[in-house]
Amino acid sequence: MTKNRLSSQAISDLVLGERKGEADYDELQVQFARDIKKLEHQHAYAIEDLVGFRKGKSAARKLLIDDGHEDWFPNEADDFRGIYVWYHDGKPFYAGISRGVLGRLKQHVNGKSHFSASMAYKIARTLYNEYDGGREDFDPDCEKIGHVQNWLLQQEIAMLPISDPDQLALFEIYCSIKMGTVLNTFETH
Secondary structure (H helix, E strand, O other): OEEEEEEEEHHHHHHHOOOOOOOHHHHHHHHHHHHHHHHOHHEEEEHHHHOOOOOOOOHHOOOOOOOOHHHHOOHHOOOOEEEEEEEEEEEEEEEEEEHHHHHHHHHHHHHOOOOHHHHHHHHHHHHOOOOOOOHHHOOOOHHHHHHHHHOOOOOEEEEEEEEHHHHHHHHHHHHHHOOOOOOOOOOOO
């Protein structure tokens, strides 16, 4: 970095500048009330049909395109940025966001670490509440997490592409609160 980019004036210019982002908060409130309906249970897919055994993003993409969602994949993309809501017996239990929704769903049901399979880890850790050690020692053979992942494969998922990162972050919290998703927490780490 050049010396002048680190000057007090450069720092002042940066922090006093305009915030970047497409989202207007007042307009988003109206849009969120409309968009949450697109995530209702009647729009959900069986997760196993999307990213089950031996199915990758291309199979999920084909299923979604065949179902009329070709606009979710601009420029022949194989994935999309957006939100997803998990359902069990018609009740939403988790809302998540990702730069690559289909890839993230595959991680949830196939990941082999507490980082990639974070929701399965969270469920397993909650159910095995006698454990009080660190994440890395919780389930070294992924047996408990694998059991949860098998359960997750039997659930359903609704999705919606959202390209604007500000809108996506806000919508996750909005959906979580409005839908009462029990696994979402927004505690800092």
